[in-house]
Amino acid sequence: METERSRGMMDHYIDLRVKPVLEVSANILLSEVFLAVHKGLHSEGSGKVGVSFPEHKKTLGSVIRLHGDYDSLQGLINREELSILRPYVDSREIMPVPSNAKHRTVSRIRVKSGAARILRRSVRKGWLTREEAESRLESMESKRCSLPYLQIKSLSTGQKYPLFVQHGEILDKPIAGTYSNYGLSKEATVPWF
Secondary structure: OOOOOOOOOOOEEEEEEEOOEOOEOHHHHHHHHHHHHHHHHHHHOOOOOEEEOOOOOOOOOOEEEEEEOHHHHHHHHOOHHHHOOHHHEEEOOOEEOOOOOEEEEEEEEOOOOOHHHHHHHHHHHOOOOHHHHHHHHHHOOOOOOOOOEEEEEOOOOOOEEEEEEEEOOOEOOOOOOOOOOOOOEEEEEEEEO
């Protein structure tokens, strides 16, 4: 039975704004809040909640905006993973998306490993000698990415890695689809306002 709220649509949102803490940078706090959102989305496994960063520029800013239907957002923000971060996050109530909202994709961009890492692997695999690798490293440059990112800790291995985030072109109409356990998608859009 359908409720008054639309189900399965990106018709609601909630902003999670990290509170400034003197001893911790906003980017580190944002990464921790995002990791909690990731854990919640991973547990839910529905692919119905999208994420955007409305203040993004050189960094991702201090706000994570969650998009989805009312029930999916309510379920996510009530999860234990997010409730333990309440002292560090200012979140308002779940709100309807403005009727004049545009749309855009927010996706993860994978950046190839740096030259040193690739060459170390080549030595381990026996493809190059250590001397050859050192010689090549001097002439290679690591591929750099200028996109804003979050420093994330893998849920499976515990290793830290940068998660680069790209906001796509602004569109007039939404594109439906599913979202990863990060709330990101290369195809599906989220409301942008």
